[in-house]
Amino acid sequence: MTTQTNTDLESIVDSAREAFAKAHAPADLENAKALFIGKSGRITELMKGMAALSVDEKKSRGAAINAAKQAIEAALNDRRQALADAELEVQLKAEALDVSLPGRRREPGGLHPVTVTLERIEQIFASMGFDVADGPEIESDWHSFTSLNNPPNHPARSMQDTFYVDIKGDDGIAYNLRPHTSPMQVRYAHAHIKKYAGSAFMPEIRVIAPGRTYRVDSDATHSPMFQQCEGLWLGENVSFKDLKVVFTDFCRTFFESDDLALRFRPSFFPFTEPSAEIDIQFQSGPLAGKWLEVAGSGQVHPQVVRNMGLDPEKFIGFAFGMGADRLTMLRYGVNDLRLFFEGDIRFLRQFR
Incomplete structure (x- = not known):
């Protein structure tokens, strides 16, 4: 068994x-x-x-x-x-690796097209005697809005909805990701006044402030993070005429074309009075005949001059703000802003 x-x-x-x-x-x-x-x-x-x-x-x-x-x-x-x-x-x-194959050649790198634009902007304005200023991207509410004649609860703030961060200063002031580089106008003016305090003569304030800015906006022509460049020229005898001459010269140099028309269209900004949108028109090429908005500008508001620590009866001048991304799109014929932020090597290689 x-x-x-x-x-x-x-x-x-x-x-x-x-x-x-x-x-x-x-x-x-x-x-x-x-x-x-x-x-x-x-x-x-x-x-x-x-x-x-x-x-x-x-x-x-x-x-x-x-x-x-x-x-x-x-x-x-x-x-x-x-x-x-x-x-x-x-x-x-x-998945075998054939070690007898030749190595892959490393391609040379290059600057991002928006970086190229920012460097070009700085070079052009430097040739006109403008300093280049840099400042914090996390900015106080006072510098971002109130100092620029945009007090709390002012309806104009809704034009620049921004990102607030969960910190406050010792004085209780809120902080945000700056919606523009305009705060550098006030910061630079304060530093300028301090630098020449006690001097018999204080030079004019002539400065641009390029850098990253943030707004609640995202589509083919807007991004929640974008590059902007502010400009400021204050002195005892600086007029709107100077703004037109400076910005016209800048645009024609930037686009390497004298065949370019500009118009200053009346607008509203809390920090300038009078204010104007700046449009350009190419006379040839694929964009010929179209008016394209490239910047906002105006005579600096007296209250902003006071917040800088200066006498608005003595110091006058102009300010402007433009998007470096928008200028890059126009210069290279790019029709979608988001391409600059996607990191696609096939796209970026074109600008190397």
């Missing part, structure tokens, strides 16, 4: 090994496993039949069945490992 039982178990183990060897995929192997040690497998059924045996028979037969089950599980694990090794071998061959 025992010999017959052992022979049957050896036959089952051999059948399991043969079935496992024929399985060429993990799913096939699991199906073969179910035939022998699954819930209704042959070994499982033999174990269920032990209930009717005597205690002595249970011991001997149980040990034999257990040994058979362990042999089947060992064969199953060996086949699982073999299938895994075969799959890894196929993968390694598919």
